[in-house]
Amino acid sequence: MGRSPCCEKAHTNKGAWTKEEDDRLIAHIKAHGEGCWRSLPKAAGLLRCGKSCRLRWINYLRPDLKRGNFTEEEDELIIKLHSLLGNNFYSWINHTHIANFVFLWEKVVGFFSDFALGINRWSLIAGRLPGRTDNEIKNYWNTHIRRKLLNRGIDPATHRLITDNTNNHHNNNITPTASAAANHNVNSSPEVTTTTTISFASAAPTPPSTTHHLIKHEQVEDDVKLRSDSPDRRKIKNTSSENQERCPDLNLELRIGPPRHHQSNAMSSSSYIQQHHQSIEFYQPLKTGGRNSGGATICFACSLGIQNSKECSCTTGLNLTGGKSTGYDFLGLKNGALDYRSLEMKYPQVKEAVT
């Protein structure tokens, strides 16, 4: 049995909406609220299908929508989120030397897999841009940002520099920027040679102060912070200035290395975090929060917003919920830009992972 049509197509208008139709739709939703889209057109006296009404409301008529051009900040946020949530994620994995690491990956960050697989990415991105719709962002991506990235020499699908491979094949497509960063890495292993947006690596538990391994994230804002950064990092920036000119805002590096200790296949992400929570850390490569803040290294649990759990043992005294935290806010969990609680409905595994 076939699916019944969503509406009587023969008796519905199509194409651009008129002012009168808009007014009718707005008035009806103000009176009765959203939902019941299938029955809404008839109730509102509209010759439209429910689907069309829903789209018109969500993408155009909603009062909380922000109209107008995207700001530069929104541009960069979209790029970052697309690199993070876009469907390039697993294609990136395929380019790394982590075949034997995938299991661990799945265990530790498996609850991110829905993001990583590109599921609902436009709506997720839209969720971090108040007043913007997924459709708007999708259009904007296709018309503006895609070209912008191409002009920078970046493949919009993979967020990698579009370069020949002659300089990269020994380094698994590592970019000059990432190479410099890798050289700067105190404990970087030879195997750790890949580059993209987020930094992941693993190693045996070592004091945070001596390792740059593990889960590491370098923010775009680092470029700005570098102005007041150590000579060391400035040197790195200088050595990669050519690349920086081409890609000034996507200095996001991903580092992954094989685990030094075999993990039990039965080990849950939770127990893994418990055992290695000092090893799995989001590393803030730059000091944050002023002169007394020290190196802002936070544990994985804190990064997930479960810093108040027993799994948290930040030695930096950071507390993401205390309002004084200066740790890195992975995915915006702290500042609410991406509220993981809003994901509970669609990503119950997230909730499970953090409770």
Add this chain to the structure above:
DNA sequence: AACGACATCAACCGCAGGCCG
């Protein structure tokens, strides 16, 4: 002014997952 090429974006389409009877 007229025309075509190109860019933009609102709207449409088909599909899939969740929910419910």
Add this chain to the structure above:
DNA sequence: TCGGCCTGCGGTTGATGTCGT
């Protein structure tokens, strides 16, 4: 368990605007 409905997604289309000749 199954089938239909509802909702929301990504991809695509087409009307309209803009720019260059």
